[in-house]
Amino acid sequence: MTLEISHLTGGYSGIPVIKDVNLTIASGEAIGLIGLNGAGKSTTIKHLLGLLRPQAGKITLNGINLAEKPAEFKKLVAYIPETPVIYPELTLKEHLELTILAYQLDPDKAWEKARKLLTMFRLADKFDWLPVHFSKGMQQKVMIVAAFLTDAQLLVIDEPFTGLDPLAVANFIGLIKEAQESGKEILMTTHVLADAQKAIKTYAILNQGTIEFTGSLDEIRGHYGLEASDSFDKLYQLLYQEQKNA
Amino acid sequence: MRELAKKRLQGNFQQSAKYLALVFNDFFVLALIFIFGAVMFWYAQVMKVLPVKAWYYPLVLSALLWLAYLPGKLVTLLQTADRQFLLATDDRLDDYLAPMRRYSLVLPALLLALAGGIMYPFASLKMGLSNLNYFSLVLALFFAKVFEQGAVSRSLTFDHRVKQVTWLIRLVLLALLLASLYFLPNALYLLLALAVIAVLALQAWKNSAFDWQYAIDYEARRKETVYAGFALFTDVKERQVNIKRRKYLDFLLPPFGKESPNSFLYRRTLLRDPEYLNLLARMTAFAVLLTAMIQDPVWSLLLSGLVMYLTVWQLLPLGQKYDQNIMYRVYPIAQKERGQEVSRVLAWALLLQTGLIIIFWLAIVPGQFAWSLLLLVWCGLLAKGYLPYKTQQLAKKSRYKKRKK
Structure with missing residues (x-):
């Protein structure tokens, strides 16, 4: 049960944004992908979801190659986008029904789980509403509920904290911890390290399309020569300096 | 602000020109010429037999000119982002709105000139209005529009009284029109003078507090009306779709678990997205209307069949x-079966349409059972032959497009 990204090079219209990215996430492991805007985080995620075709390298999950068996691969992946993507025509209930149909979940078990998630995120009374009319934070909760409903092996989470209230953030972190304990793999991009480090211990630093370093926050401090008293913002300044000097 | 207004007006003009070129295509222009010619011919014939100075003529003239006066809302071209970027420009707003008001008068001026021109023979020959009086009347309507749009632009405040202001002006104008034509047909320049005074008085009417959100929403609604008009002829990518829940149509959905994810999605889109549902409803109503007008089974069958084909083609x-x-x-x-799934959903919509047409058919023109069966056969041919072929073709094209990316 492992996600393996090997020698991945890719981007848009033949221009490589990420270069020779290598990353392995083992069962029960969560990795935070951090870097400046434009470093290649979203591009990496798009490749991982099969939305872009790699120029080189491969992505496998449990030995299933994304390029060869995209349908099988996708059944093992759930995604929470940075900006909620809602079907304007579907109610909250129907978003969950579609998820059950698409991932071929057992309806009884899925509804039991859905009810818990909806209660947790205070959406139970909005069951028959159109989420397109929800606030951004509430739409993000719909994306979280749908993703955790799937029981997918790999959770790909893109900058999830924007718009969520503190209660929802705490619940979301709890869910990530639970997912780790049940042996799932998690890849999450974020700038909000204060929240992320409650659930994620390992981080990969992506800079100029390349993973520069992977390790715990303490190891990252050591690698970049940061003092214990230094704010983590200093890391971003260092990455920016590297970009300028490149 | 004036420069911004000019730039936006230029962009709006280009966009309108693009869509108008599509709306006024060769066939539509030809149809318009025929319709206009037929109406003018009928008008010329009627003018020959109409008596002079009948009591209801002022009523007819007022109503027709007033109807021509109505179209043409204030164009502001305000955008959602203006709430953020132009928030601090309240004191310079008049620089922005002045060119907008002038632009907004183009359409009303054209319509009033057209209506005024058409009604001129009636007004002069049958009502006995002098050229000066009739010209004053039409010009008064134009100045009333100037006043209306000036008043609207000064009402985009937190009072939210645009609608009330607009309709108050329109109703007062109608009353003045009727009163002038009945009681002062030889002094219509007084109506013109009144309209000009009203326009001059606008200078004293200052905006209190401009409500950006209200003004932006007002413009969005205006644009939506324009786009809806264009959308009858062509696809309008700028159009914002307002999805409605339409719970009352849920009985048309199969129970959960009985359909694939694609069918699940497409069926709901068809019932809730106004772009698709309105099309289905409009075309069905059109077929029913044709049947009611023609009352001939063969023609009803042919035209209803054509409407059904056009419906699925547009869906x-x-x-x-x-x-x-x-x-x-x-x-x-699963993407492999997508073409067939779309085809099945559209076939379901087609069957729904056919059912409704047949019900109305049998109600309006009784004894058409055999013809109804023929319509059902046509529905079957479209559903089992045309739709699977077209949807499969489109699905392949869409997959090819994806691969090219």
Whole structure:
């Protein structure tokens, strides 16, 4: 049960944004992908979801190659986008029904789980509403509920904290911890390290399309020569300096 | 601000020109010429037999000129982002709105000139109005429009009284028109003088506090009306779709678990997205109306059949609706059978339409059972022959487009 990204090079219209990215996430492991805007985080995620075709390298999950068996691969992946993507025509209930149909979940078990998630995120009374009319934070909760409903092996989470209230953030972190304990793999991009480090211990630093370093926050401090008293913002300044000097 | 207004007006003009070129295509222009010619011929014939100075003529003239006065809302071209970027420009807003008001008068001026020109023979020959009086009357309507739009631009405040202000002006104008034509037909320049005074008085009417959100919403509604008009002839990509829940149509949905993810999605889109549902409803109503007007079974069958074909042909883009939706592409939804699934949903819509047409058919023109069966056969041919072929073709094209990316 492992996600393996090997020698991945890719981007848009033949221009490589990420270069020779290598990353392995083992069962029960969560990795935070951090870097400046434009470093290649979203591009990496798009490749991982099969939305872009790699120029080189491969992505496998449990030995299933994304390029060869995209349908099988996708059944093992759930995604929470940075900006909620809602079907304007579907109610909250129907978003969950579609998820059950698409991932071929057992309806009884899925509804039991859905009810818990909806209660947790205070959406139970909005069951028959159109989420397109929800606030951004509430739409993000719909994306979280749908993703955790799937029981997918790999959770790909893109900058999830924007718009969520503190209660929802705490619940979301709890869910990530639970997912780790049940042996799932998690890849999450974020700038909000204060929240992320409650659930994620390992981080990969992506800079100029390349993973520069992977390790715990303490190891990252050591690698970049940061003092214990230094704010983590200093890391971003260092990455920016590297970009300028490149 | 004046420069911004000019730039936006230029952009709006280009956009309108683009859509108008599509609306006024060769066939539509030809149809318009025929319709206009027929109406003018009828008008000329009627003018020959109409008596002079009948009591209801002022009523007819007032109503027709007043109807021509109504179209033409204030164009502001305000955008959602203005709430953020122009928030601190309240004191310079008049620089922005002045060219907008002038631009907004183009359409009303054209319509009033057209209506005024058409009604001129009636007014002069049958009502006995002098050229000066009639010209004053039409010009008074134009100045009333200047006043209306000036008043609207000064009412985009937190009082939210645009609608009341607009309709108050319109109703007062109608009353003045009727009163002038009945009681002062030889002094219509007084109406013109009144309209000009009203326009001059606008200078004293200052904006209190401009409500940006209200003004932006007002413009969005105006644009939506314009786009809806264009959308009758062509696809309008700028159009914002307002999805409604329409719970009352849920009985048309199969129970959960009885359909594939694609059918699940397409069926709901068809019932809730006004672009598709309105099309289906409009075309069905059109077929029923044709039947009611023609009352001939053969022609009803032929025209209803044509309407059904045009309906499904226009509904075909439903299959590509989610091509660019990231969650649709990430979810493990089988793409192989997508063409057939779209085809099945459209066939279901077609059957619904056929059923409704037949019900109305039998109600309006009784004894048409055999013809109804023929319509059902046509529905079957479209559903089993045309639709699967077209949707499969479009699905292949869409997959090819994706691969090219």
